Amino acid sequence: MRKDTDFFELTREPLDVGAITRRVVPATCGATVVLDGYVRQWTSGKETLHLIYEAFEPMALAEMQKLSVGARGQFEIAHIGIIHRLGKLEIGETSVVIAVAAPHRKAAFAACEWLIRELKRSVPIWKKEFYADGSAWADGENVIGAE
Amino acid sequence: MRKDTDFFELTREPLDVGAITRRVVPATCGATVVLDGYVRQWTSGKETLHLIYEAFEPMALAEMQKLSVGARGQFEIAHIGIIHRLGKLEIGETSVVIAVAAPHRKAAFAACEWLIRELKRSVPIWKKEFYADGSAWADGENVIGAE
Amino acid sequence: MSENYCNNINVKILFFGAARDAVGVEEASFSTASPASVFTVKKAVFARYETLSGFAKSLMVAVNREYATDETAIENQDEIAFLPPVSGG
Amino acid sequence: MSENYCNNINVKILFFGAARDAVGVEEASFSTASPASVFTVKKAVFARYETLSGFAKSLMVAVNREYATDETAIENQDEIAFLPPVSGG
Numbered sequence: 001m002r003k004d005t006d007f008f009e010l011t012r013e014p015l016d017v018g019a020i021t022r023r024v025v026p027a028t029c030g031a032t033v034v035l036d037g038y039v040r041q042w043t044s045g046k047e048t049l050h051l052i053y054e055a056f057e058p059m060a061l062a063e064m065q066k067l068s069v070g071a072r073g074q075f076e077i078a079h080i081g082i083i084h085r086l087g088k089l090e091i092g093e094t095s096v097v098i099a100v101a102a103p104h105r106k107a108a109f110a111a112c113e114w115l116i117r118e119l120k121r122s123v124p125i126w127k128k129e130f131y132a133d134g135s136a137w138a139d140g141e142n143v144i145g146a147e
Numbered sequence: 148m149r150k151d152t153d154f155f156e157l158t159r160e161p162l163d164v165g166a167i168t169r170r171v172v173p174a175t176c177g178a179t180v181v182l183d184g185y186v187r188q189w190t191s192g193k194e195t196l197h198l199i200y201e202a203f204e205p206m207a208l209a210e211m212q213k214l215s216v217g218a219r220g221q222f223e224i225a226h227i228g229i230i231h232r233l234g235k236l237e238i239g240e241t242s243v244v245i246a247v248a249a250p251h252r253k254a255a256f257a258a259c260e261w262l263i264r265e266l267k268r269s270v271p272i273w274k275k276e277f278y279a280d281g282s283a284w285a286d287g288e289n290v291i292g293a294e
Numbered sequence: 295m296s297e298n299y300c301n302n303i304n305v306k307i308l309f310f311g312a313a314r315d316a317v318g319v320e321e322a323s324f325s326t327a328s329p330a331s332v333f334t335v336k337k338a339v340f341a342r343y344e345t346l347s348g349f350a351k352s353l354m355v356a357v358n359r360e361y362a363t364d365e366t367a368i369e370n371q372d373e374i375a376f377l378p379p380v381s382g383g
Numbered sequence: 384m385s386e387n388y389c390n391n392i393n394v395k396i397l398f399f400g401a402a403r404d405a406v407g408v409e410e411a412s413f414s415t416a417s418p419a420s421v422f423t424v425k426k427a428v429f430a431r432y433e434t435l436s437g438f439a440k441s442l443m444v445a446v447n448r449e450y451a452t453d454e455t456a457i458e459n460q461d462e463i464a465f466l467p468p469v470s471g472g
Contacts, residue, residue, distance in 0.1 A: 016165050017164060017165035017169075018165035018166070018168075021181070021183050022239075025185060027187060027238075028189045030184060030187040030383075031182060031183065031184045031263075031383075032182075032185070033181070033259070034164070034168070034181040034183060035178060035179075035252070036168050036181060037177060038172060038179070039177075040174060041174035041175070042174050042175045053471065054399065054400060055471070056397070056445070056466065059445055059448040059464065060471075062448055084471055084472075091174075092169075092172060095471075096471065105182070105260070105263065106260070109259070109260045112180070112256070113252070113253070113256045116178070116472060119471060119472055120470070120471060121469070123469060123471050124399065124445070124464075124466050124469055125470070125471025125472075126400030126401070126467065126469060126471070128400070137400050137470070138470035139468060184383050201310065202382070203359075203375055203377065205359055206356055206359035206375065209359055209360075231383075243383050266382060266383055267380070267381070267382060267383040269361075269380065270380060271356070271377050271382075272380055272382025272383075273310060273312070273380060273381050273382070274382065284311050284315070284378065284381070285381035286379060
């Protein structure tokens with residue numbers, strides 16, 4: 001179910017959303033839907049100074065690939081690209097890009113939304129937030145009340 | 148209803164999806180959803196060589212702004228950016244970017260999907276497709292059977 | 295009264311996309327007696343440009359950059375745009 | 384028979400994120416008699432690292448990079464990862 005053109009990566013380098021988006025473009029598709037996640041400065045009135053992401057890298061990559069199998073089982077999509085950044089990220093920097101190309105954009109939107117939700121639930125990546133007065137590991141999205 | 152940070156543009160220059168995406172990022176949002184539309188090479192088995200887009204420019208910009216009002220009325224979104232390219236586009240070049248930032252990504256996905264559908268229905272922009280054996284103005288998405 | 299002397303209205307007509315290719319011009323002007331509606335202009339335009347007949351059902355019209363219906367009243371100096379089905383995106 | 388001599392299993396234990404910070408190490412090893420399950424390892428790990436008690440309900444476990452349940456059997460040389468709630472994205 002996985003296509004050779006799909007990609008799943010972890011990187012410590014800055015992410016170029018435009019270039020990543022373009023990597024999932026097949027000649028028969030007319031649109032890509034992209035989720036660009038980034039470090040937000042304010043969360044519930046508290047200011048974040050920077051973040052550190054870490055991952056159980058081999059498992060995170062394997063889980064990303066499993067997500068692509070799950071997405072293909074539900075949505076008619078052509079290509080999927082998922083890249084998550086690790087290490088220290090400054091405010092406004094992109095943490096994750098999920099790009100999905102499909103012949104019909106409805107499937108691309110649905111798959112992209114499903115992939116980010118599942119990534120936040122199952123891919124072993126952790127975020128540590130640094131504030132002026134300390135730091136804390138983020139709660140996961142499994143927490144009741146989280147989006 | 149329109150925010151000063153929103154933008155609606157027509158341009159004859161190439162579009163940098165990453166840079167456009169970043170323009171809608173507010174400090175309280177963690178994700179942007181982007182629709183990256185581009186020139187596809189193959190449509191129903193027929194090869195496109197290149198495209199020309201033209202617009203009734205002042206009205207197209209006014210209609211884009213109306214779409215943003217419609218989107219804000221339905222979805223809780225922070226910022227919207229819509230840029231459509233005009234003139235001659237080569238295969239694979241981006242024709243339209245719609246970027247939506249929202250505090251909750253569900254609204255960003257829904258608004259972005261709504262905006263591209265409505266843009267294709269109401270914004271006065273036209274696409275002329277050039278093939279090896281001629282050229283033709285594209286049918287609109289209002290045509291029965293179109294996505 | 296000046297109202298009686300000036301009961302003729304002049305409008306600018308714009309053609310786009312396939313409609314422009316069909317008529318061969320981007321712009322035209324049209325005069326008619328007041329009151330007049332979009333329907334008045336459409337009838338005259340379709341009579342003047344036979345090559346536009348294929349668009350009879352699909353053309354949209356905008357008056358001063360706003361979508362309009364056949365019943366929309368037009369006034370002097372209005373800009374009436376003939377828009378084939380849009381295909382942006 | 385060698386099976387009788389080698390009925391002890393050795394596993395590698397990995398800690399990530401907040402769990403690693405709580406125990407203060409990234410890696411540990413653990414030996415137990417066969418057969419054993421994830422539950423066997425969890426019980427021993429929570430006994431060895433009292434600072435991990437806050438994670439009793441939230442920790443997930445992966446065996447050889449696959450999510451596992453308490454009942455999952457473990458074998459010699461397995462890699463058991465202790466994963467706090469994930470927060471990527």
